Amino acid sequence: MNTLSRRQFSKAAAGIIAAPLAAAAQTSFANLWGGSVVDCHHHLRRTPDDNIAHLDGCGVSNAMALARENSADQMQALEAKYPGRFLGWFASANILNPDAEALLTNAVKKGAIGFGELKFHVEAAGPELRRMYALATDLNVPVLIHFQEVPHTPTEGVFSTGFRNFESMLKMHPKTRFIGHADAFWANISANYANESAYPTGKIAPGGVTDKLLSDYPNLFGDLSANSGNNALSRDPEFTEGFLKRHEDKLIFGSDCACTDGKGGGISQGGNPGASRLAGKCVARETLGLLKKTASPAAFRKLTWENAHKVYRLKT
Numbered sequence: 001m002n003t004l005s006r007r008q009f010s011k012a013a014a015g016i017i018a019a020p021l022a023a024a025a026q027t028s029f030a031n032l033w034g035g036s037v038v039d040c041h042h043h044l045r046r047t048p049d050d051n052i053a054h055l056d057g058c059g060v061s062n063a064m065a066l067a068r069e070n071s072a073d074q075m076q077a078l079e080a081k082y083p084g085r086f087l088g089w090f091a092s093a094n095i096l097n098p099d100a101e102a103l104l105t106n107a108v109k110k111g112a113i114g115f116g117e118l119k120f121h122v123e124a125a126g127p128e129l130r131r132m133y134a135l136a137t138d139l140n141v142p143v144l145i146h147f148q149e150v151p152h153t154p155t156e157g158v159f160s161t162g163f164r165n166f167e168s169m170l171k172m173h174p175k176t177r178f179i180g181h182a183d184a185f186w187a188n189i190s191a192n193y194a195n196e197s198a199y200p201t202g203k204i205a206p207g208g209v210t211d212k213l214l215s216d217y218p219n220l221f222g223d224l225s226a227n228s229g230n231n232a233l234s235r236d237p238e239f240t241e242g243f244l245k246r247h248e249d250k251l252i253f254g255s256d257c258a259c260t261d262g263k264g265g266g267i268s269q270g271g272n273p274g275a276s277r278l279a280g281k282c283v284a285r286e287t288l289g290l291l292k293k294t295a296s297p298a299a300f301r302k303l304t305w306e307n308a309h310k311v312y313r314l315k316t
């Protein structure tokens with residue numbers, strides 16, 4: 001905890017000021033991105049310090065952590081050590097097990113604010129995930145899904161398949177807040193995609209499924225994280241400008257970066273040869289830089305802060 005946050009904390013605790021603790025973090029990171037930024041695809045790391053090393057290194061004030069259904073104690077310890085930096089957490093559980101619903105329900109009781117990321121070898125419209133979509137509606141929490149139709153390695157397999165037919169799920173669960181993420185979600189930004197590669201390159205053909213679903217369904221949102229998000233936004237800058245404008249209320253910044261120091265150290269896209277374009281780089285820095293130069297200041301604020309607060313109902 002730095003001096004400022006400690007002072008702020010004790011004042012808040014004494015009831016002198018009601019300023020949110022996040023404001024303390026906000027002050028120290030104002031210079032890099034011009035204000036608070038929340039990374040909504042921050043996989044919980046081994047120790048509290050490992051988490052903060054990444055956030056501090058890439059100048060990101062706050063995070064929404066992706067954790068396990070049994071991570072409540074770990075999140076509490078993290079929040080106690082670094083007050084105000086974590087604005088919430090999502091829980092995941094093995095949805096192939098019959099106790100998944102009970103475990104996720106319990107996680108929400110203990111403070112989780114969403115499900116995810118859900119990344120399993122099942123169909124996106126199959127019974128296992130459909131149960132989770134229904135539970136998300138019952139508990140009024142969002143659900144983050146990893147869509148991937150092309151394996152990155154010979155043994156990896158595919159996840160939440162059938163994105164092109166996902167519309168039926170959006171119709172069937174109108175009250176569920178769906179957040180799309182990963183390869184198939186982002187490759188389908190282009191109309192001419194046919195699962196030929198994990199990260200297609202080149203000009204985008206307008207009218208892609210992702211673009212259309214984001215326009216047509218108020219219950220679908222997009223997670224900008226990982227090489228998939230960065231690649232989609234980098235391949236055709238002219239298209240990106242319009243895309244970000246069209247969906248500036250529905251896209252949420254996240255990094256999914258595995259680098260250690262927020263500067264590209266370690267392995268930023270671990271074990272994924274297809275994502276080598278980001279080797280040695282921090283995905284958070286790359287994507288924030290791209291958004292900063294492409295979107296208006298007001299839209300940047302939405303993409304990196306306001307949308308997440310609205311859709312994920314983050315702490316302020």
Ligand SMILES: [Zn+2]
Binds near residue numbers: 117146181182
């Ligand atoms: Zn993922």
Ligand SMILES: [Zn+2]
Binds near residue numbers: 257268284285
């Ligand atoms: Zn990084």
